[in-house]
Amino acid sequence: MSPIPSTDLELGINQALGKVPLKFLIYDFGLSTEHVVRLARDGGIVRYFTPYVKAFPQFEDFAPGLGLEGIEKSENFFEDVDWADVIMFPDIGAGDLCDYLKRKGYLVYGAGLRGENLENHRFETRKLQKELGLPTQGTVPLAGIQKVREFLQSSTAKNKTGWYIKLDKFRGDIESFYAKNYESVETILDDIEVALGPFKEAYLFIAEEKIEGIEPGFDLFFNGTEFLQPYLWGYEYHSGYIGVYTKELPEPLRFVAQKLAPYLQSIDYRGAISVEMIITETGKPYVIDITARFPYPLSAVYTESINNYSQVIHNIALGNKIDLDVNCKYVGCLPLESGYADKHWLKLNFDPKLRNRIKLRMGAAIGNKFYAVKGFSNVVVLISLGNAVNEIKKELLALIKQVEAHGLEQEEIAGGFYKIEKIIQEGTKYGLNFN
Numbered sequence: 032m033s034p035i036p037s038t039d040l041e042l043g044i045n046q047a048l049g050k051v052p053l054k055f056l057i058y059d060f061g062l063s064t065e066h067v068v069r070l071a072r073d074g075g076i077v078r079y080f081t082p083y084v085k086a087f088p089q090f091e092d093f094a095p096g097l098g099l100e101g102i103e104k105s106e107n108f109f110e111d112v113d114w115a116d117v118i119m120f121p122d123i124g125a126g127d128l129c130d131y132l133k134r135k136g137y138l139v140y141g142a143g144l145r146g147e148n149l150e151n152h153r154f155e156t157r158k159l160q161k162e163l164g165l166p167t168q169g170t171v172p173l174a175g176i177q178k179v180r181e182f183l184q185s186s187t188a189k190n191k192t193g194w195y196i197k198l199d200k201f202r203g204d205i206e207s208f209y210a211k212n213y214e215s216v217e218t219i220l221d222d223i224e225v226a227l228g229p230f231k232e233a234y235l236f237i238a239e240e241k242i243e244g245i246e247p248g249f250d251l252f253f254n255g256t257e258f259l260q261p262y263l264w265g266y267e268y269h270s271g272y273i274g275v276y277t278k279e280l281p282e283p284l285r286f287v288a289q290k291l292a293p294y295l296q297s298i299d300y301r302g303a304i305s306v307e308m309i310i311t312e313t314g315k316p317y318v319i320d321i322t323a324r325f326p327y328p329l330s331a332v333y334t335e336s337i338n339n340y341s342q343v344i345h346n347i348a349l350g351n352k353i354d355l356d357v358n359c360k361y362v363g364c365l366p367l368e369s370g371y372a373d374k375h376w377l378k379l380n381f382d383p384k385l386r387n388r389i390k391l392r393m394g395a396a397i398g399n400k401f402y403a404v405k406g407f408s409n410v411v412v413l414i415s416l417g418n419a420v421n422e423i424k425k426e427l428l429a430l431i432k433q434v435e436a437h438g439l440e441q442e443e444i445a446g447g448f449y450k451i452e453k454i455i456q457e458g459t460k461y462g463l464n465f466n
Contacts, residue, residue, distance in 0.1 A: 052076050053345060056115035058108060058128065061095030061393045061404065062327055063121040065412075069334040071101025073341035078115070080105035091405045098396035112137065117348050120302070122324045123147040133299070140348040142323040145298040150323040153197060153237050163290045166315045169240035175232030176224045182238055183213040193241040198234065209241065242317045245454065245461050248307040249284050250274060250326055252343065255301045255350040258288060259343070261357060265329075265465075266455060267307070270409075271448045272329040273363045273423055273455065276336075276355075281463045283308070283316040301347050303330065310461050328412040331390040332362040336416050359416035363423035365431065365448055366392070367411040369403070371438035377403040377410055380435040388414055388430055403436070410436065420455065420465070424448065 055070050055077045057063070064079075071077045079102050083092035096102045105111045112118065112132070120129045120141030126148075129141035142149075149156050157170040169191070173179050179196060182188055189212065196216070197207040205223060210216040224231045249264040264284055265274025280288060287306060295304070305322035325333070337343060338356040346353040369377055379401045381389050390412040393404045403410035411434055415426040427448065431441045455465045 053341065054078075054114060054116045055119055055344075056080065056105065056108070056111050056117070057119045057121065058125055059095075059120075060122050060124055061092075061407070063325060064096045064099055064102070064392075064394045065331055065334050065390045066121055066325065067096055067102050068100050069340050070344070075101075075341055076103075077101060078103050078105040078111050080108045080111070094395050094404045095393050096395065098398070099391075099394060100396075117345055119344060119348075123150055138348045140302055140344055142300055142302045142304070143298060146295075146300045146302070146304075146323045148323075149321040153239075154235075156318075156321060157239075159294065160318055163294060165287060165290050166317050168242050168309075168317050168319075171238040173236040173238055175234065176220060176227065176236075177232060179236050179238070180213065180220060183210055183216070188213075188238070191240055192243065195239045195241060197237045197239060210238075239319070242309040242311065242319075244309040244311040244317075245458055245463070246307060246309050246319075247281075247284065247458060247463055248305055249280060249288060250303070250305045250329060251288070252303055252347060252355070253292075253295050253300050254347045254352065255299050256296055257352065258292065259347075259352075260354055262288075263362070265362075266451050266458070267329065268448075268450045268454065270328055270366045271364065271451060272332075273361065273420060273451050274329070274332070275361050275465055276357050276359070283310045283314055283462070287316050287318060299350075301350065303333075310463070312461070314462065328366045328390075328392065328409065329362075329364050331412040332364055332414045332416070334390070335387055335414060336362050360418045361416070361420055361423050363415045363417075363427055365413045365427045366409050367413065367431070367434060367436075368408045368440050369410050369436055369438040370408055370440075372403045372405065372410050373408050374405065376405045377436055377438075379403060379411060381433050385430070385433055388426070389434060390414055410439070420452070424452065 053075045055075050057067050057079045059081055061081050067077055067079045079096040081095050097104055118132055118137055118139045126144030129139055130143045133139045154172045157167055160167040173182055193211040195207055195209055198205045227234055247266055251262055252259040261276045261278055262280050263274050263276050264280060265272055303325045305326040306318055307320040308316045308318050310316050336357050336359055338358055343353055383399060392409050393407045395402050395404050413427055413430040415423045417423050
């Protein structure tokens with residue numbers, strides 16, 4: 032047995048060297064179970080908390096992570112705070128708590144409240160883009176459904192190529208949608224008006240000008256000071272994804288990262304961050320979405336492509352520089368859905384030997400039997416690692432046939448994956464060489 036370290040400093044050194052297991056406490060909403068499994072697989076001692084206490088608690092709110100490899104569920108978050116070496120917020124939704132624990136001196140991985148606001152408050156983010164010197168698309172805040180109607184009927188809206196209507200902050204209520212003109216979405220607005228009821232004029236909507244071009248994104252880690260290398264960037268289509276690890280980002284993506292970095296430093300951002308953008312034929316990058324958390328579902332590839340995964344999480348919390356030790360050049364993922372899982376527990380059948388390629392979204396297990404927790408239709412993410420795009424494509428298409436579950440959509444989603452290949456080729460015309 033190793034001797035017990037005599038000082039906190041010695042303990043910290045041994046933990047950094049991997050000689051003493053780190054104790055991780057994770058505060059999550061159920062979508063990061065595979066990240067928690069990876070921390071445990073690395074030898075960490077992990078406790079996983081998902082908020083479940085409300086007037087009438089439901090078991091499915093507590094269930095994510097139950098029975099999965101190495102995970103211990105935390106029933107009371109604050110009882111475990113002093114136990115943990117690292118407190119991790121892999122998702123958004125608790126940025127104020129993240130910041131509070133940082134101020135109290137705890138070692139925390141997470142975007143924090145101002146980081147979350149980059150994702151939650153789109154109009155404010157567009158204003159920030161301008162301040163940072165980034166190209167910024169036309170964006171109009173609209174208070175209430177009637178203002179949306181009036182705007183889409185206005186001459187300003189009619190003189191453009193169309194607008195995306197999005198909801199600010201409460202994005203789970205309504206999916207963003209494209210409005211070529213008022214007539215094309217009138218019935219959608221009618222449905223929204225009914226759904227929002229008495230608060231239909233209280234909701235804040237955002238109308239964003241449609242920008243023509245190609246849509247890449249980067250998926251990086253920031254340690255409070257800088258982005259970690261190597262960099263990952265790629266293309267997503269219908270949640271399918273192919274990305275490439277590289278020492279240098281293509282120029283339009285590099286430009287966005289360079290402009291964004293000082294602001295991330297100023298708010299002490301520590302965690303994963305993804306930025307999607309439209310790049311025009313002239314090379315201008317327009318940010319369309321910032322993800323201030325693990326990007327889902329593609330972040331499942333982190334759990335297998337990054338050899339030093341736990342050290343990366345630990346050092347980001349510390350604010351230290353660390354390089355990602357990656358084991359491949361290309362990564363890909365393909366999510367599978369079942370509408371049945373929205374209201375039912377779903378048994379997932381696959382060969383346990385494929386566990387490092389078949390990742391659960393909101394998962395749980397009893398023994399060696401895996402389940403999707405009731406309440407979320409995206410149940411599985413297939414991942415692939417390789418040194419050629421063709422390897423990624425071949426493995427993912429083969430993996431589709433390896434999962435059996437009631438109502439699983441398999442063949443339908445494969446077509447979207449072929450679309451990504453075409454986008455990769457098109458990207459070369461914009462100077463985005465996928466190598």
